[in-house]
Amino acid sequence: MSYDSRVYRILIATPSDVEEERDAITKAIQNWNNLNSFSKKIVLLPLRWETHAAPDYGTRPQEVINNAIVDNCDLLIGCFWTRIGSPTGKEDSGTIEEIKRVSSSGKPVMLYFSKRGKDPSQIDLEQLKKLNEFKESIRSNSLVEEYVSIIDFNDKLARQLEIKVRELEGNKDDDKVVVNTSFVSIDDGKLKDKEIEEKVFIPYLERKEIEDFISKKDEYKKYRDRIISKCENYIQTNSRFPIVFGMLNKSKFNLTDYLVEIKFLSDNEKFEIGSLGATNRNYIFYRDICSREVMRKLNVLDNEGFIKKEDGVCSFTYKDTSLQKERLKIVHPFLVIELKESAKIEFETTIYADNLFTPVKETCAIKYNVEKRKINLSEIIPDIGEFVKESDELF
Secondary structure: OOOOOEEEEEEEEOOHHHHHHHHHHHHHHHHHHHHHHHHHOEEEEEEOHHHHOOOOOOOOHHHHHHHHHHOOOOEEEEEEOOOOOOOOOOOOOHHHHHHHHHHHOOOOEEEEEEOOOOOHHHOOHHHHHHHHHHHHHHOOOOOOEEEOOHHHHHHHHHHHHHHHHHHHHHOOHHHOOOEEEEEEOOOOOOEOOOEEEEEEEEEEOOHHHHHHHHOOOHHHHHOHHHHHHHHHHHHHHOOEEEEEEEEEEOOOOOEEEEEEEEEEEOOOOOEEEEEEOOOOOOOOHHHOOOOHHHHHHHHHHOOOOOOEEEOOEEEEEEEEEEEOOOOEEEEEEEEEEEEOOOEEEEEEEEEEOOOOOOOEEEEEEEEEEEEEEEOOHHHHOOOHHHHHHHHHHHO
16 A cells, blocks of 8 residues: 655765675664554665766766765764775765765764774774774764674664654654644534633532421421432532543644543642543443442553542543544543632643654643532422422332
């Protein structure tokens, strides 16, 4: 299956005594492509003068190579052992000229120096001297890597190549990952601002008023607990408000196999937050046959769709297979906040995905301005006679 991808051209710059390393660099690039190119829609293209430059009569050889591949590369990987290379007429070697040319253009350069042993009789001392001089000249303004074996070189290159590709991606302003995470209006299903304020009304009724009302008639006293429970449930229900999160993908590509983690601080004195169902969970057989204690332990293990509390920090996660471009998707589970007084809650969202090099972090906050509204018992139980009659039928 074909797919669009971004191509980064990687120049391999080395003298002639590190042929094994040149092959290792090419292989490392190919391995990266095998693992990442489809999911990240990125392809790394290794450039070597032997395969990407053609003969050109009447032009300085290194200039031909510069025009063909050096000036068009996105990243240079250089490697040295005991030689610096052959002079070009401008620099001590073609490798050095390539490194300086790429570096002066503001593009990244990765340099590796071998500490492997070599038969002294095969070392060109003049070449080694110039190499040491070059290494000393860049020491103050360059971070270089050394390796003691090809295995060591492979390990370091694979890890550091990933870092450089992330840097290349980070510098692509037109291809940055933009995922807006915020609250969703339950009225129109649209994404709200990241900082919102809401005025809410919470009902309250003095317990003494309820007790005084019940004491008026013996038939009310008979159902005292049920009347009180009805009032408490009404007040509690009308003190709860939903919080719905959504994600809008404004990037130029789809997110694949992503996971969202949302964290916030708990404040039991001002509010409590619980989850409203876990629509993305598959309940299995133990749901109806295990004890509550067993279910509690299972829910701790299976955290998807449940709020986890640890050291005052609450968190929950949501995962899905794809978030398409310009698509708004709701994050499950829905949250329900029970307010006790005015409060501001800040949420930290982290998005992980197979085709993201680094997680995307977003923050949003909601401030509830609470006003308490005095109510009468008649608002809770409009027809006390009918309520008592229903109670008789229940019992």
